[in-house]
Amino acid sequence: MNKLIGFTHASAELHEDIMTCQMCAPHLPLAPKPIIQFNPAARILIAGQAPGLRAHQSGRPFDDASGDRLRDWLGLSPAQFYDPQLLAILPMGFCYPGKGPSGDNPPYKECATTWRRPLLKQLSQLSLTLVIGQYALAYHVGAHKGSLTEQVRQQALDETTLILPHPSPRNNIWLKKNPWFELEILPALKQKVQLAISV
Numbered sequence: 001m002n003k004l005i006g007f008t009h010a011s012a013e014l015h016e017d018i019m020t021c022q023m024c025a026p027h028l029p030l031a032p033k034p035i036i037q038f039n040p041a042a043r044i045l046i047a048g049q050a051p052g053l054r055a056h057q058s059g060r061p062f063d064d065a066s067g068d069r070l071r072d073w074l075g076l077s078p079a080q081f082y083d084p085q086l087l088a089i090l091p092m093g094f095c096y097p098g099k100g101p102s103g104d105n106p107p108y109k110e111c112a113t114t115w116r117r118p119l120l121k122q123l124s125q126l127s128l129t130l131v132i133g134q135y136a137l138a139y140h141v142g143a144h145k146g147s148l149t150e151q152v153r154q155q156a157l158d159e160t161t162l163i164l165p166h167p168s169p170r171n172n173i174w175l176k177k178n179p180w181f182e183l184e185i186l187p188a189l190k191q192k193v194q195l196a197i198s199v
């Protein structure tokens with residue numbers, strides 16, 4: 001299938017420019033390799049932090065245990081999850097940023113302003129944004145004084161932007177400590193996802 005189905009000339013050009021971007025090559029540990037999923041027709045946006053090493057190697061976002069859990073949370077099969085006409089996956093930085101002292105390095109800031117912002121403007125059918133991680137949270141939700149746990153729990157579930165904890169196995173302890181997430185948030189999330197992709 002032609003991956004550029006549904007693209008305008010401008011969005012196809014933008015996508016091509018991104019895929020050949022070398023802007024922060026000197027700061028990256030590996031050669032730039034943007035790992036995104038995008039089509040202007042996407043209904044749901046997954047706004048994450050930056051691809052990890054595994055995604056860099058495989059070329060697919062969330063191609064790991066975090067992705068398995070995220071797909072389970074959303075109630076989507078891998079085929080649905082990797083359908084760019086249903087889901088856009090646009091992290092705050094598009095290339096693997098390398099390891100830092102605690103986890104991966106932060107995403108390269110200019111990526112969001114140079115590439116991500118114009119891509120977001122092309123998402124004309126978007127009805128649901130799922131925010132994962134502090135950088136995406138600051139961009140899509142803004143400054144908040146509470147902890148991530150408070151923000152996830154207190155959010156209004158009828159909004160079009162929902163905050164999620166990271167689905168990484170490293171968050172297993174958080175999930176055990178906060179059973180309300182699976183009991184209260186996930187059913188509403190699954191419902192919203194189904195509604196968004198069935199429009």
Ligand code: SF4
Binds near residue numbers: 024025111
């Ligand atoms: S992280 Fe973004 S700005 Fe940097 S090289 Fe990759 S696509 Fe370009």
